Amino acid sequence: MVPMSVEEIAKAVDGRLIGDAGSESRATNTVSDSRQAGPGSVFVAIRGERVDGHDFVAKTAGQGATVAIVDHEVKSDGLPQIVVKDTVDALGELARYNIVRRRELDGDFDIIGLTGSVGKTTTKDLLSSLLATVGPTVAPVGSFNNEIGLPLTALRVDEHTRFFVAEMGASHIGEIARLTRIAPPNTAIVLKVGVAHLGEFGSRERIAQAKSEIVQGLLPGGTAVLNADDEHVVPMAGLANGDVLWFGLGSSQEPEVRAIDVTADRSDHAEFTLVDADGNHTPVHLGIPGRHNVMNALAAATVAMRYGMAPETVARILASQHTISPHRMALSTVNREGTSFTLIDDSFNANPDSMKAGLNGLKAWNSNDGKEPFRVALLGAMLELGADETALHTSIGTYADELGIDAIIAVGSAQDQHLDALAQALADGARQSQSASVDCVHDIDAAEQLVIDLARNHPDAVVLLKGSHASGLSALAERWAKN
Template identity: 75%
Template sequence: MVPMSVEEIAKAVDGRLVAGDGPAIEATETVTDSRQAGSGAVFVAIKGERVDGHGFVDKVADQGAAAAIVDHEVACTTMPQIVVEDTVAALGLLAKHNIDRRRQLPGAFDLIGLTGSVGKTTTKDLLSALLSTLGPTVAPIGSFNNEIGLPLTALRVNADTRFFVAEMGANHIGEIARLTRIAPPNTVIVLRVGVAHLGEFGSRERIAQAKSEIVQGLLPGGTAVLNADDDYVVPMAQFASGDVLWFGQGHTRDSEVHADHIAADAADHAEFTMTDAHGEQVAVHLGIPGRHNVMNALAAATVALRYGMPLTAIAQTLAAQHTISPHRMALSTVSRQGASFELIDDSFNANPDSMKAGLDGLRAWNANDGRQPFRVALLGAMLELGADERELHASVGEYAAGLGLDAIITVGSPSDAHLNVLAESLAEGATRGRAASVDCVQTIDEAERIVFDLAKNHTDTVVLLKGSHASGLSALAERWA
């Protein structure tokens, strides 16, 4: 963060300053985890479901923190406290102040906000890699895209930051609008409107309404980068106050960049020709797997071009990105208990769109070199899909069966009946689609046993892990790491 006095912070968050007996310390970072609150840190005490940060105020004082932001005064005499009504809201106010401070300092600074039902974190990772070649870039770790994660990332912006890439997610109407007030963007990306969080919003139209808030939150004259291939995204151009840049796989609009001749190698790394608005072309071979990442790469490339990065340099940087945030199409080889197989770990989260994309990646594995691996889909539940969740799960199971996969394993939970129902719906759909082999289990231990048995009997096995975080499949990925 831009260095600030405690008095400046108190004013920014509209708080009441309770001075401590210790020496005044300039604040240089903001944290919500007491273990990270070292010298010069502002500790924001947040009440969570299990832990109340106010219980750690004494600890952070002993660690040399500059101040604590609290919703009630805590018995602590050595460190200043800033008392506010709502510490999460105060975190947002402090983040907004930090961004405003950076914009007042010399040197160019641009904030790029991005949203979409699928692909946000991958696009954020690719865009961060591209922009980092142009100047110091701040981007969230993992999927920090909510009312706590985004402000914490915004508070990493300092006087030297050239770009801030802000991922913005939403479960409700108004959430993205609130995030754009904290971090008003110069440029925004809208990737796709899918059915993630359909249970919360009720319809894709309402999801589109929520995503459009990022375009409406642009600074005056800001740039909107929109998916020309998504009929729910295209109408968002009406909300842009400045330029609209399109990206896509077709030629339906005057795209800033578009992709042609899309193919993939044996490990499902996309290969395509990228063409810019001037007709310049370059061959691209993505370093991360997943043909669906073509659109994410085009979105990131559009922004990089906007900020002056040459097309050839974009292609080179995209090819060099082999790892992104954890549990997103991560490739590895698992060898244990007499079994060996290739793992595609896409277990961070799931919705019907991303689940199908992951399954497509599994089907495409080694498809171009004549090999026929034994393909296993290990699937967990998808959450927040609303009243049609069982049929949506069944349709994904049926889709998986239609790809001709060799085995489909669905995983529920030993303690959550809801997760079991959804896993059973996945399995029912796969059975309805006449899948070759279908198993439905309640624990990752049972799933692991089946996978190992299959791998022992098939020397060329590849396994996809895909499910919402609550399904626990990421824990299985970590066990196999």
């Protein structure tokens, strides 16, 4: 963060200061995890479902924190405290003020906000890697994209930051609007309007309304970077108060930045020709797997070239990015109980669009010797899909079967009947043609044993791990990572 005094922080969050921090004291970072607090830290005490940050205020005092933001005074061995009505709101206000302070300083500074039902974190990772070659860039770790994650990331912006890549998620109307008030973007990217959080919003049109808030939150004269191939994104151009740049495959209109001649190698790394607004043709080979990542790469490339990066440089950096945030199409070889298999770990989260993309990646995988591998889809439930959730799970199971996936394992929960029912719907859909081996299990231990047995019988097995966080598949991925 831009260094500031305790009195300045209290004013920014409209809080009451208790204690004396000293006129020379300056805060230089903000944390909500007491383990990260140290000299120069602002500790924001947040009440969670299981843990109350106020219980750790005294601990941060012992670690040398500069001040704590609390909703009531806490015994803290002399640590100055700023008392506010709501610490989450105060965190947002402090982040907003930090962005204002940065914009008052010398040197160029731009915020690139991005949203979409799928692809946000991957696009964020690619874009931050590109922009980091231009100047100091701040981007969230993982998917810090909500009312707590985004402000904490915005408070990493300091006097030297050139770019802030702000991922903005939404589970209800007005959430992105709130985030854009904290970090108003110079450039806003909308990737796709899918059916993630359909149960919360009720319709795809309402989801589009929520995503469009990022365009409406642009600074005057800002640039909207929009997916030309998504019929729910295209109308957002009318909300922009500045330039509009289009990216896509050119299926509905001619975008400024597009991909042609899209193919993929045996490991499902996309290859395509990048065509920019000047008509330059640049070959690109993505370093991360997943043909669906072409659209994410196009969005990142559009912004990077907007800020002056040459297309050849964009292509080189995209090819060099082999790892992104964890559990997103991450490739590895797993060795368990005397056998091994290739793992495609895409277990961070799931919705129907990303589930299909993961299955497509599995289908595109080919063995080194040119033979067809034995493809296994280990699938968990998708959440927040509303009244159609059972039908959507059934359709994903059917989709996996129609792709020709050899074995489909749906993972439910012995403790959660809802998750178990959704997993059963997945399995029921996969069984419709009776062409694949289909199992439905109630925990990751049973799923693991099935995979090991399949791998023993099929030395060329490749396994896709895909499901919501609640399904526990990411825990299985972490177990396998330890080998």
